[in-house]
Amino acid sequence: MEPPIKKYQSGVEATLDVIGGKWKSIILYHLVTEKRRFNELRRLTPNISHKMLTQQLRELERDGLILRHDYNEVPPRVEYELSEYGQGLIGVLDFFCYWGEAHVERVYGDKSLALEGPFLSEEEAAQFASGAGLKQV
Numbered sequence: 453m454e455p456p457i458k459k460y461q462s463g464v465e466a467t468l469d470v471i472g473g474k475w476k477s478i479i480l481y482h483l484v485t486e487k488r489r490f491n492e493l494r495r496l497t498p499n500i501s502h503k504m505l506t507q508q509l510r511e512l513e514r515d516g517l518i519l520r521h522d523y524n525e526v527p528p529r530v531e532y533e534l535s536e537y538g539q540g541l542i543g544v545l546d547f548f549c550y551w552g553e554a555h556v557e558r559v560y561g562d563k564s565l566a567l568e569g570p571f572l573s574e575e576e577a578a579q580f581a582s583g584a585g586l587k588q589v
Contacts, residue, residue: 470515471541475500475508480538481545483518487533517541 460466512518517538523529556566
């Protein structure tokens with residue numbers, strides 16, 4: 453018997469079902485540019501526990517967003533990378549990053565007060581704000 457099809461109210465809900473939560477988008481963001489080992493992901497995400505990182509990586513792998521590569525070496529080596537399917541989220545992750553920086557700047561005035569960086573250049577930020585239709589309130 454097939455499991456029931458999950459019903460969503462919108463595409464946003466479906467997207468958040470796969471990448472939502474505190475850690476998944478951050479993990480995916482760190483995998484955009486290169487393969488990463490478990491401990492490297494742990495260092496890049498200092499507030500995540502070992503157990504939670506393991507769980508999130510397994511879920512991302514199960515959903516087909518990342519690939520896990522086990523190397524038959526001593527000591528064992530495992531690397532994670534975005535799958536071809538997961539690479540479809542790069543634009544979403546970029547948008548999250550751009551929107552978040554614009555939001556932090558709007559709220560705090562100075563991005564460096566709330567973000568560790570790297571930041572968008574002034575040109576990139578202006579281009580994003582005009583092209584993405586961010587509303588200045």
